[in-house]
Amino acid sequence: MPGAIIDAIETIILDVPTIRPHVLSVATMQSQTIVLVRLMCSDGVIGYGEGTTIGGLSYGAESPESIKLTIDRYIAPVLTGSDARPAAAMEMLRRLIVANHFAKNAVETALLDAQGKRLEVPVSELLGGRLHDRLPVLWTLASGNTERDIAEAEDMLARDRHHAFKLKIGKRPLEEDVAHVAAIKRALGDRASVRVDVNQAWSETTAMRALPMLADAGVDLVEQPIPAAQSAGMARLTARGLVAVMADEALCGPESGYAMASNRSADVFAIKIAQAGGLFAARKLAGIAEAAGISLYGGTMLEGGIGTIASAQLFAGFPSLDFGTELFGPLLLTEELLEEPLRYEGGYLVLPTGPGLGVEPSERAVAALRRDRPTRTTVPVALQAVG
Numbered sequence: 001m002p003g004a005i006i007d008a009i010e011t012i013i014l015d016v017p018t019i020r021p022h023v024l025s026v027a028t029m030q031s032q033t034i035v036l037v038r039l040m041c042s043d044g045v046i047g048y049g050e051g052t053t054i055g056g057l058s059y060g061a062e063s064p065e066s067i068k069l070t071i072d073r074y075i076a077p078v079l080t081g082s083d084a085r086p087a088a089a090m091e092m093l094r095r096l097i098v099a100n101h102f103a104k105n106a107v108e109t110a111l112l113d114a115q116g117k118r119l120e121v122p123v124s125e126l127l128g129g130r131l132h133d134r135l136p137v138l139w140t141l142a143s144g145n146t147e148r149d150i151a152e153a154e155d156m157l158a159r160d161r162h163h164a165f166k167l168k169i170g171k172r173p174l175e176e177d178v179a180h181v182a183a184i185k186r187a188l189g190d191r192a193s194v195r196v197d198v199n200q201a202w203s204e205t206t207a208m209r210a211l212p213m214l215a216d217a218g219v220d221l222v223e224q225p226i227p228a229a230q231s232a233g234m235a236r237l238t239a240r241g242l243v244a245v246m247a248d249e250a251l252c253g254p255e256s257g258y259a260m261a262s263n264r265s266a267d268v269f270a271i272k273i274a275q276a277g278g279l280f281a282a283r284k285l286a287g288i289a290e291a292a293g294i295s296l297y298g299g300t301m302l303e304g305g306i307g308t309i310a311s312a313q314l315f316a317g318f319p320s321l322d323f324g325t326e327l328f329g330p331l332l333l334t335e336e337l338l339e340e341p342l343r344y345e346g347g348y349l350v351l352p353t354g355p356g357l358g359v360e361p362s363e364r365a366v367a368a369l370r371r372d373r374p375t376r377t378t379v380p381v382a383l384q385a386v387g
C-alpha cells in the first residue's frame with residue numbers, strides 16, 4: 001500500500017522552569033528540559049514527539065543533548081525518505097540503532113501522531129481503542145520540606161486536583177525519611193494514598209529495615225528502593241509482603257520486564273513509554289505484567305504535554321491501572337507548552353478526543369523557550385553612538 005514518506009525530522013531543545021525545586025535522591029530539578037520532535041511527511045502531515053529525562057544524566061543513560069544528537073545524526077538520516085507508517089519505521093530503527101530508548105520513543109510518538117492525524121483517529125485507536133476516557137493522576141510531593149509538602153497536599157485536596165501522593169525519599173538518612181513520610185501520612189490520614197519513590201538510593205539491607213517502618217507509617221507502595229540491576233534483591237523485598245513493591249528504573253523494555261516477572265521481582269510495574277523505548281514496547285511490557293499477575297502503574301519522566309498525552313493514549317487502553325498514573329508533568333512547569341492546556345479535574349487527566357495525540361505545541365512557547373533562541377540583541381557600537 002503506497003503511503004506517505006518521511007520528509008524531514010527536526011529537534012528543538014526547550015528549557016522550562018519548574019514551579020518549585022523538585023527534590024529527588026538523584027537530582028534537584030529547578031527546570032525541565034524537553035526535546036521536541038517535529039516530523040514532516042510528504043502528505044503535509046506533521047507529527048510531534050517528545051524526548052524528556054530527569055536531571056541531565058543523573059537519572060538515565062540518555063541526556064536531552066544526547067537524545068537530540070541521536071535523532072539528528074543517526075535516526076533522521078535513516079528515516080528520511082522512508083515509509084511514514086510507525087511499525088515499518090520503528091522496525092528499521094530497531095535493526096539499525098541499538099538502545100537509545102528515549103530518542104526512539106520521541107520519534108515513535110511523532111510517527112504515531114502523524115499516522116493518527118492522517119487516518120483522522122486518536123493514537124489510542126491506532127493501538128486498539130480506549131477503555132478509559134480519563135486517567136487517575138497523583139501528585140509528587142518533593143519540595144524537600146515536610147511542612148511545605150503537607151501544605152501542598154492540603155491545597156491539592158482542597159482543589160480536588162489529586163487524591164494520591166508520591167513522596168521522593170532516599171536522599172536523607174532512613175530515620176529522617178521515615179519521620180517525614182509518617183508526618184505527611186498522619187496529616188492526610190484516609191483522605192489520600194501515600195506512596196514513596198526511593199529512586200534506587202538504598203542498599204538491600206537498608207530497604208529490608210525500611211519496609212516494616214514504611215508499612216507502619218501507612219505507605220501503600222514503595223518504588224524502586226534498590227538499584228535497578230539488583231532484581232534478586234527486589235524479589236526478596238517483594239517476598240516480604242509487607243507493602244507493595246514497584247519496579248521503575250529496572251524496566252527498560254519487554255525483556256527486562258520478562259526477567260523481573262519470571263522472578264516475581266515486583267508487585268507493580270511502572271510503565272514508562274520513554275524507558276521502554278516507545279509505546280509499542282511499553283505495551284508489550286504491560287502485557288507481560290498482566291500475564292504474570294503484576295499490577296500496572298502509569299509512569300512519567302515528567303514530560304511536558306506531548307509526552308504526557310502520548311503516555312495517556314497508551315494507558316487508556318490498559319484494562320486496569322491498579323495504582324493509577326503520575327501523568328502530572330505539565331503541572332510542574334511554569335509555562336504552558338500546548339495550544340490548548342490539558343484538562344485535569346477531580347483527580348483525573350481527561351483524554352483529548354482529536355486525531356493523533358489530540359494536542360499541538362504552542363509555537364509561541366516554543367519560540368520563547370527554545371535553548372537556541374537569540375538571547376540578546378547586540379546593538380553595534382556605531383549605532384549606539386548615533387542614538
Ligand SMILES: O=C(O)C[C@H]1C=CC(=O)O1
Binds near residue numbers: 140197248300301
Ligand atoms: O518516577 C520517577 O522516578 C520520576 C518522576 C515521576 C514522578 C516524579 O516526581 O518523578
Ligand SMILES: [Mn+2]
Binds near residue numbers: 199249
Ligand atoms: Mn520512579
